[in-house]
Amino acid sequence: MKRFICLFAALVVLGVAGPALAGKVVIDVSQFVEHPALDAILKGFQDELKEGGIDAEYNIYNSQGNIGVVYQIATQVAADRPDMIVAIATPNAQALIKQYDKTPALKGTPMLFTGITDPLLAGLVTDYEHPGGDVTGVSNQMPMGKHLDMIRKFLPNLKRLGFLYNAGEANSVSNLNRVRAAAGERDIEIVATAVTSSADVQQAASSLVGNVDAIYIPTDNTVVSAMEVVVKVGRRSRTPVFVADADSVSRGAVAALGFDYYQHGRQTGAMALRILNGAKPGDIPVEFQKRLSFHIYPAAAEKMGVEIPESLLGEADVIHK
Known part of the structure; x- marks a missing residue:
């Protein structure tokens, strides 16, 4: 389900992925704005999960660059209680981290960040090798x-x-x-x-x-x-x-x-597959895309x-x- 959250209106479009390992997985995606790089990340992520045999229903929220809407989306994600959360870009990941602190029921829900330059500075993790908790992801930090x-x-x-x-x-x-x-x-x-x-x-x-x-x-x-x-x-x-x-x-x-942001999304999707197959997010080191x-x-x-x-x-x- 694709939802472009605005202050006065929302556009809803249905979208699902392929066959499941064990039932349908609901994944909430919080994306900061529409532009080719972030859109490519999402497409790569979805393609990786589809090819990995995951039957996923996506609630895709786009804040269109509005910080106020970023926090509205975080509240909505908490209400959705999805099986997994994906944050595309730093503001959305930060808002979701704060929502984890406010919503005890989110504890145990894995969250992946992607398209994030500096996860440490953003307060998403405290250690790249051992993120701990429910959060890990892929950074696009540039040389x-x-x-x-x-x-x-x-x-x-x-x-x-x-x-x-x-x-x-x-x-x-x-x-x-x-x-x-x-x-x-x-x-x-x-x-x-x-x-x-x-x-x-x-x-x-x-x-x-x-x-x-x-x-x-x-x-x-x-x-x-x-x-x-x-x-x-x-x-x-x-x-x-x-x-x-x-x-x-x-x-x-x-x-x-x-970077090739489509491949960045696929790398994030591969991490999601590991989690959906039983790995704990906090045990998976933050990854960086190397090839330019x-x-x-x-x-x-x-x-x-x-x-x-x-x-x-x-x-x-x-x-x-």
């Missing part, structure tokens, strides 16, 4: 040094890099701290501009124009949901836009060094004034057209 090195391949004289993020997302604060540390080692200044909602993204991106050599968008759900706005600013001002989310390259960014994929969009680069060397095109895993 910021490799991202900066990737951007420097396009812009060898890069000195000032714009960074758009939502200061209310713990994953984005973690990304900012880590990119600043990596930038300091490379003599790059990070010019960070915070937003509180997708409606703020255009003004924030425009404020960077003329002050930076390029704009970098991390795995920030609020900013990624408004990707087209940043691309428009980049094209108009000839300010190159780079991203951490490979799925955003086709939306107009120059390049990304990112290099995506380049030559037409987008041209519109932002970037000339791509042929040698760099030869390094790409995916060239968008």
